[in-house]
Amino acid sequence: MFERLRALRDAPAIAAGLVALALVLVVQLAQPGSPGRVGLAVFDAYQRAAPREVAGDEQVAVVDIDEASIERLGQWPWPRTEMVTLTERLAAAGAAAVVFDIVFSEHDRTSPTQLSETLDLGDRLAGLPDHDDLLAESFTRAPVVTAYFLDRGGHGGDIEPKASFTLHGSLPTRGVRSYGGAIQPLPVLEAAAQGNGFVSLESDADGIVRRAPLVAIHRGVLVPSLGLEAVRVASDGGSPNLLASDGSGETQGAGGAAVAVRMAGREIPVNDAGEMWVHFPAGERAVLPAWQVIEGAYEDSALAEAVGGRIVFIGGSAAGLQDLVSTPVAERTAGVTVHAAAAEQMLAGDFLERPDWAFGLEVVLVLLLGGGLALILPRLGAALGAVAALVGIAIVAGGSWVAFTEANYLLDPTWPVLALLAVYAVQTVAVFYREERQRAHIHAAFDKYLSPEMVRRIASDPDQLELGGEERDMSVLMCDIRGFSRMSERYAPREVIDFLIEFLTPMSDILLKRQATLDKYIGDAILAFWNAPLDDPDHHRNAARAALEMVEMTRELNRTMPGRDGVIWPGEVGIGIGLNSGLCCVGNMGSRQRLSYSLIGDTVNMASRMEGLTKQYGVPIVAGSALAAELDGFALLELDRVRVVGRDAPETIHALLGDEALAQDEAFIQLAAAHAAMLEAYRSLDWDAAEQALSQAEESYAALGIPKLRELMLERVAALRSAPPPSGWDGVYQATSK
Structure with a gap:
């Protein structure tokens, strides 16, 4: 029975947690592709903490057109003759491929033919060779890869890949980006090169480049990226193969997304958009300043050692070239380093991968961890629930980190963590609201029995409320209306009840104000006590002042109530109050079926007997000796030594006539x-x-x-x-x- 009641009590909190979980799940399912911004930031942190280790025999080198090179060789673009020198020196040094992250889309302005037209020199420079032709000629003597920009507009002509893709499945138009235009190199240069690839990089919403596209669609044709083309030329890998989702055997006819790129015996995992996650190396990449290569600052042997057998990317970090990007490991770096890092990973076969089952696993973890916490948190409570949530977060975060460092898997921990946090937060609020409602209910209920100050203290520190039998030194008050039996004979029951309400309400207010606990109403009688359930070190004097105020209130009611409309007031009402103090047993009293918080003991019996003696001695308040001894300064009058009915030991009783003012x-x-x-x-x-x-x-x-x-x-x-x-x-x- 208790378990069933507890389940009913916990049901609203569980429902609130499940609603929070459902909201997290809906948001998660709404973006099943790339992880959200928080997840990407987590992956960035992983990269900074565990960057890709580069072996000593690097297969990629970078020639950087840096600020020093611009200062040394002049404003960009340089004469193509400088590019000829650069190409020939790299080729002579044994570069496996010379890859330009530069789009030679315009003629060299320093070329003789261009100068003749610009300066109107006629045929005086006609015998000199064209610089673009010289560069094209140098391309024929080296394994060169040229670059082009993809454009979403319709500019430029068709792109003719040097090695066409072999497509397994249907064209992945659902995921891979499509372009209608391109800014291409001069035809003479493109024709002379062994490879050509696009250099367009797409950043995420936060402006950080994390992935390098390997393939794009240009006017319905698959075209390779600069990095992929560089690897093809350097390794003589033949035509690349694109494995689409409906050609992988993993799905039944669900096309439109890329799965992997295969080339030269390598299978490169990509996402739906044909992008490869780049695992960046630590620190700044060592580069060769372009001016040193062109001007011969590197001797042939040194240059051969630096670039021999390697893919050499040529790009620029100078600000004027406007090719700076942000990556997980660098706030600003040259875009060529992204292509270089991608090519390096392809050659090494070292890939970061977000497997196709990652999203499903993350959804399952959201359901299992979030749902599990939602079901057990109301039973555990906030503290143990926080421990459970933290354990779940640690498992998810630790598992994600291990997957990254040990298997190069990118598993997003943010959704399961968010589910745990959302469920914990919402359920904690729901349980807090439930407890506050219960506290308010208890507060309202105890307001009927305790003073507001005592209720406030119990609410702020429930540990003070110790239920169960215990012995305490207490003060007890018993109040009774004189002649109530005759009054009940004269009036109808409804009229008697109305009278009792009008009388007992102000009396109870006085008791509660004086921090009393109202034990019970016995017809016209009131039993109240002090110093339980909360400690009241001044309970003797509080009881005395409450009794005196009740007597004064009775006089006030006798003055004001007669004649009031709708109220039966039976003439001059009198009361008798018995006060006593001593040890009592207070706590939950009753049976297993029903309990009430009450007290028993000789002190209570004596208070009742003293209330009866008020009629005989003609005083409104009779107090026992133990209580009277604590009322120093009050107007006390010793009445008698009495042996009451049912008790052998005599008791010295006192009349409490007033407070300190009357005593003077x-x-x-x-x-x-x-x-x-x-x-x-x-x-x-x-x-x-x-x-x-x-x-x-x-x-x-x-x-x-x-x-x-x-x-x-x-x-x-x-x-x-x-x-x-x-x-x-x-x-x-x-x-x-x-």
């Missing part, structure tokens, strides 16, 4: 002196002195509203005079009724 009043001081003298004479069997003291203090008794006490003592003195007590009488009065 001259009338009370005179009465207290006269009454003390009367008690001394009474207990000494000096009946004449006792009667004399009572007679002399008649006005004082009347002035303080307790003339019945004087009359009672006069009657008792007279009775004892006529029937003297036995020898050894201790002055204790034996009560005969409750």
